[in-house]
Amino acid sequence: MDIHQITRELHSKNESKIVMLVADGLGGLPIEPNGKTELETAKTPNLDALAARGVQGASIPVAPGISPGSGPGHLGLFGYDPLKYVIGRGALEATGIGFELQKGDVAIRCNFCTLDADGNISDRRAGRIPTEESAPLAIKLREVKIPGIEIFVEPVKEHRFVVVFRGEGLGGNVRDTDPQATGVPPLDPVATDDASKKTSDVAKHFLVQARAILANQPKANFHTMRGFAAKPDLPTYEEVYGLRAAAIAVYPMYKGLARLVGMKIEGEAQTLDEQIDVLEKCWNDYDFFFIHFKYTDSTGEDGDFNGKVQRTEQFDAMIPRVNALAPDVTIVTGDHSTPSFLKSHSWHPVPTLLVSNCCRPDSCQQFSETECIRGGLGQFEAKYLMTLALSNAGRLGKYGA
Amino acid sequence: MDIHQITRELHSKNESKIVMLVADGLGGLPIEPNGKTELETAKTPNLDALAARGVQGASIPVAPGISPGSGPGHLGLFGYDPLKYVIGRGALEATGIGFELQKGDVAIRCNFCTLDADGNISDRRAGRIPTEESAPLAIKLREVKIPGIEIFVEPVKEHRFVVVFRGEGLGGNVRDTDPQATGVPPLDPVATDDASKKTSDVAKHFLVQARAILANQPKANFHTMRGFAAKPDLPTYEEVYGLRAAAIAVYPMYKGLARLVGMKIEGEAQTLDEQIDVLEKCWNDYDFFFIHFKYTDSTGEDGDFNGKVQRTEQFDAMIPRVNALAPDVTIVTGDHSTPSFLKSHSWHPVPTLLVSNCCRPDSCQQFSETECIRGGLGQFEAKYLMTLALSNAGRLGKYGA
Numbered sequence: 001m002d003i004h005q006i007t008r009e010l011h012s013k014n015e016s017k018i019v020m021l022v023a024d025g026l027g028g029l030p031i032e033p034n035g036k037t038e039l040e041t042a043k044t045p046n047l048d049a050l051a052a053r054g055v056q057g058a059s060i061p062v063a064p065g066i067s068p069g070s071g072p073g074h075l076g077l078f079g080y081d082p083l084k085y086v087i088g089r090g091a092l093e094a095t096g097i098g099f100e101l102q103k104g105d106v107a108i109r110c111n112f113c114t115l116d117a118d119g120n121i122s123d124r125r126a127g128r129i130p131t132e133e134s135a136p137l138a139i140k141l142r143e144v145k146i147p148g149i150e151i152f153v154e155p156v157k158e159h160r161f162v163v164v165f166r167g168e169g170l171g172g173n174v175r176d177t178d179p180q181a182t183g184v185p186p187l188d189p190v191a192t193d194d195a196s197k198k199t200s201d202v203a204k205h206f207l208v209q210a211r212a213i214l215a216n217q218p219k220a221n222f223h224t225m226r227g228f229a230a231k232p233d234l235p236t237y238e239e240v241y242g243l244r245a246a247a248i249a250v251y252p253m254y255k256g257l258a259r260l261v262g263m264k265i266e267g268e269a270q271t272l273d274e275q276i277d278v279l280e281k282c283w284n285d286y287d288f289f290f291i292h293f294k295y296t297d298s299t300g301e302d303g304d305f306n307g308k309v310q311r312t313e314q315f316d317a318m319i320p321r322v323n324a325l326a327p328d329v330t331i332v333t334g335d336h337s338t339p340s341f342l343k344s345h346s347w348h349p350v351p352t353l354l355v356s357n358c359c360r361p362d363s364c365q366q367f368s369e370t371e372c373i374r375g376g377l378g379q380f381e382a383k384y385l386m387t388l389a390l391s392n393a394g395r396l397g398k399y400g401a
Numbered sequence: 402m403d404i405h406q407i408t409r410e411l412h413s414k415n416e417s418k419i420v421m422l423v424a425d426g427l428g429g430l431p432i433e434p435n436g437k438t439e440l441e442t443a444k445t446p447n448l449d450a451l452a453a454r455g456v457q458g459a460s461i462p463v464a465p466g467i468s469p470g471s472g473p474g475h476l477g478l479f480g481y482d483p484l485k486y487v488i489g490r491g492a493l494e495a496t497g498i499g500f501e502l503q504k505g506d507v508a509i510r511c512n513f514c515t516l517d518a519d520g521n522i523s524d525r526r527a528g529r530i531p532t533e534e535s536a537p538l539a540i541k542l543r544e545v546k547i548p549g550i551e552i553f554v555e556p557v558k559e560h561r562f563v564v565v566f567r568g569e570g571l572g573g574n575v576r577d578t579d580p581q582a583t584g585v586p587p588l589d590p591v592a593t594d595d596a597s598k599k600t601s602d603v604a605k606h607f608l609v610q611a612r613a614i615l616a617n618q619p620k621a622n623f624h625t626m627r628g629f630a631a632k633p634d635l636p637t638y639e640e641v642y643g644l645r646a647a648a649i650a651v652y653p654m655y656k657g658l659a660r661l662v663g664m665k666i667e668g669e670a671q672t673l674d675e676q677i678d679v680l681e682k683c684w685n686d687y688d689f690f691f692i693h694f695k696y697t698d699s700t701g702e703d704g705d706f707n708g709k710v711q712r713t714e715q716f717d718a719m720i721p722r723v724n725a726l727a728p729d730v731t732i733v734t735g736d737h738s739t740p741s742f743l744k745s746h747s748w749h750p751v752p753t754l755l756v757s758n759c760c761r762p763d764s765c766q767q768f769s770e771t772e773c774i775r776g777g778l779g780q781f782e783a784k785y786l787m788t789l790a791l792s793n794a795g796r797l798g799k800y801g802a
Contacts (some may be wrong), residue, residue: 029761033454037761062800063404064781065788082801083402092802313662341759345799347792348761369777370764379779383731 002081003387004240006035006399011242016328016393018243018288019279020385022077023315024070024254025297025370026334027350029341031305038296038305038340039351040368042312046319047332047353047367054330054355056364057377061336067347073335074257076234078290079386080234082125087260088172088229094162095256097154101231106170106199109227111178112159112220113135121182125159126220137220144209160317163206163225171196172230174203186224199228236262237288241390246282248275249292258290272314276321283325285370288389289323297345300338308340329356329392331385332367347380356392403482404788405641407547407800412643417729418682419644419689421786423478424512424716425471425655426698427735428770430707430742439697439706439741440752441557443713447720448733448754448768453730455756457765458778460786462737468748475658479691480642480787482636488661489573489630495563496657498555498579502632507571507600510628513538513560513621514587522583526560527621535560538621545610550603558583564607564626572597573631575604634794637663638689642791647683647695649676650693651757659691673715677722684726689790692723698746701739728795731756732786733768750780757793 061068061076062083071092072082090107101107112126112134126134135155141163142153148168154337173196176265177187189203203225214221237245239262246266247258256266263287267278275291283288293315299307322330333352336345352371362376373379377388389394429439462469462477463484469522472493473559488496491508502508513527513535527535536556542564543554551567577618578588590604602627614621638646640663647667648659656666665687666680674677676692683690700708723731737746752773763777774780778789791797 029759034762058777058779063407063788064778064785065790065792065797066404066407067792067797067799069799072801087801089802339759339761346759347789347797349777369761373763373777373779374775379781 002343003079003383004235006242007079007390007396010395010397011390011395013242014394016395017283017288017325018331018389018393019291019322019325019327020077020289020331020333020389021246021291021322021330023293023296023312024336025300025336025338025345027337027339027346027347027348028300028308029339031341037369038300038308039312040370042309042316044312044316044367046316048365050330050332050355051318051353051367051371052365054353055359055362055377056351056367056372056375058349058372058375058379059333059352059382060349060379066345067345068336069345070253070335071257075324075332076253076382077335077385079259079383080261081383084390085232085234087232089227090162090229091231092229093227094154094164095260096253097156097162098252098256099152099154099162099164100259101164102166103231103233104168104170106165106172107229107231108203108369110161110163110223110226112161112223114219115222119185121179121184121186122309123373124178124182124224128158129219131155131157134161134220137214137217140213141210144206146202146205150343151206154356157251159220161223165199165202167202167312168198169195170202170230172199172228174228176224176226178208178224178226186222189225189228210349222271224398230375232260234261238262241288241386242395243287244286245290246286247290247292248278249290250275251292254292254294263290272318276318279322280325289343289357296334297338300340301343303340303343305340329354329389333382333385340397350382352377354388354392359392362371404480404487404784405636405733408480408641408788408791408797411798411800412791412796413798414643415469415795417575417688417796418684418726419730419790419794420480420692420723420726420728421690421732421734421790422692422694422723424694424697424713424733426701426737426746428738428740428747428749429701429709430740430749432742438700438770439709440577440713441771443710443717445713445717445768447717449766451720451731451733451756452754452768452772454762455754456760456763456778457754457768457773457776459750459773459776459780460514460734460753460783461750461780462783463501466748469735469737470746471654472658475655477783478734479662480784486633486635488633490628491563491630492555492632494628495555495565495794496661497654498557498563499565499653499657500553500555500565501660501715502565503555503567504634505567505569505571506631507566507573508630508632509564509604509626511562511564511624511626513624516623520586522580522585523752525579525583525625528622529559532558535562535618538610538615538618542611542615545607547603547606552607554799560621562624566600566603568603570596571600571603571631573600573629575601575629577625577627578608579625579627587623590626590629591745623770626767631737633661635662639663642689642787643796644689645687646689646691647687648691648693649679650691651676652693652695655693655695664691673719673801679721680723681726688753699742700738702744704741706741711789729757730790732790734783734786751783753778753786755793760793
């Protein structure tokens, strides 16, 4: 059962405002026995005040024990079942560099590689060629022309770039050409279904021309193609929730993920303060606001416990400006945990709080991993956060008579 | 969505060791108002110490309110959705007596019965004929020969025995021949799908020969066939988790269940101490160890509250020897509750704890039904225990980018 079947049917519109504040990688771990997590160590008077007024819970991004990437993590928060909706690797990479995929596009992650005189791969990453050398090569590949197909080639970083094919009848199911080994030639792109035959043909033509263009390059004389992916077909926030939604993010990846569900990207903020400036500015134009804060994740990934504590406190300090706008529903959560102890995304449930005038407050007085366990939302799948948001905003009618 | 689709894709291997200690029927009930459960009454200093270091939760074997048998209870713990994977009655009975089913086998539970002069059933259990009389009769039925089919007849207890057909093209969907009434003749075995037609033919031939062989027996002059079941087609631990798994159990049923998911049966232990001897001996040969302790269930089934308390203390006393091996992940759980108050398996959630260096400890200091409710694992479906185990062992990669 897709919960969107219910929300499509039952949502209604009103003047309410919903703010979803996402501190990426919010959940953490203690770094010593009986110690506190980053969030428990941080001084967070504003989050604690919200916790006292609101209801708390531990959200499970995908399923118990599953550590999500940014894609599934955010799809869950947005109410899209991350086990049903999958964003292919190529589409995510394109999204991450700010490329606006259109319906029917196929995106491909490409790696520059080095071929020896026999045409076998001698280096799958072209010696991790520096970006300043690889970007001009990627741009040179824009010379490739294939009739009836619009082609985009976008540099990413070092040996990585993205190719997007735009045209009619392009399926996204084509095998990688990277043989995952050296001393062998790259593989041909092979379609794994009939709807992707045209895509594999286009890819073959692309590779022939690319080989000619790169032939005399010393390091990067060819490239592989991986993670072929059509633009994922996600219904929009307007369709499933009746919400005009804005995303206020700094990094292209999160703008891109929001765009995939039909949010409008607002502002060009570079700091959290600027994000709140944007929020204030567009307050009257939307019903729902997704605000993304990256640094609780990046400090966690770096294993920087104190850094994550400080970033959490920075996040906390922004809360009063959000409160001043008096949202009808305020949600604070993360797309997954990123404990600095593990230096990676993890499976641990994410402290999540929701405040509204009808949220049935629990007895929790602090916002933390320990408190959220005994909160009124219990442990719940992140994909239900949006139905909770809509109901608390008075936007979701009764199911059945 | 089958979680094994994810674990197949994302598991990796490392040097970690996972130990799953299963106290069968672990959960209980108080026998008087405001009383304690068996586990709460027992002195369990070692389990409590694990609880203080680890994370606790209440696992739901199948679904809230559903009391599982041993089959579904263990499938859940092993990470196999017990609502998707069903072990047919015949297959479970064969497993329970230590018969090693092979792919394509069909197992059938048989009851000796008594027919009157008209061929109607006068006693569906042949007067609960004692084992010492019935076992020779079951062995006599090994005289039955059917071309192209290998036949196994195995005594069980009293009127019960097991027949297994081995051959090509044998489906497992055939109706019981027991009419569930006396004064009527046994039914014919009727296939309920085309793939089982050959099985019903073989069963008919078997019954004709069996009737002749048993004709002059005073009590047990015929038998019925029930619970036809093909060997369940379960993917192995190696396939879905990449784990080399060992089962260290005393009773054939639990060895058999473990064998169905590809665990290797280690040792011939008769006591818990001998089971830990085996664990120590094979420690270097496996990644995962399932250790089964029967007596918390059997004392519960007997309604023996104090006996279950003592058996729980015996289970607790073994913990230091496991700790001494320093597993990376230690899990303590049960396959279901068996409250001595009910003298039966029950639906109540099962206290479950998990200890690892990254398990996000909760505030619980004791291992009990009351504490586990407020533990960090919350209430969770048992089928997720294995994804949690893999993640805590660093054996499960990120889902999506």
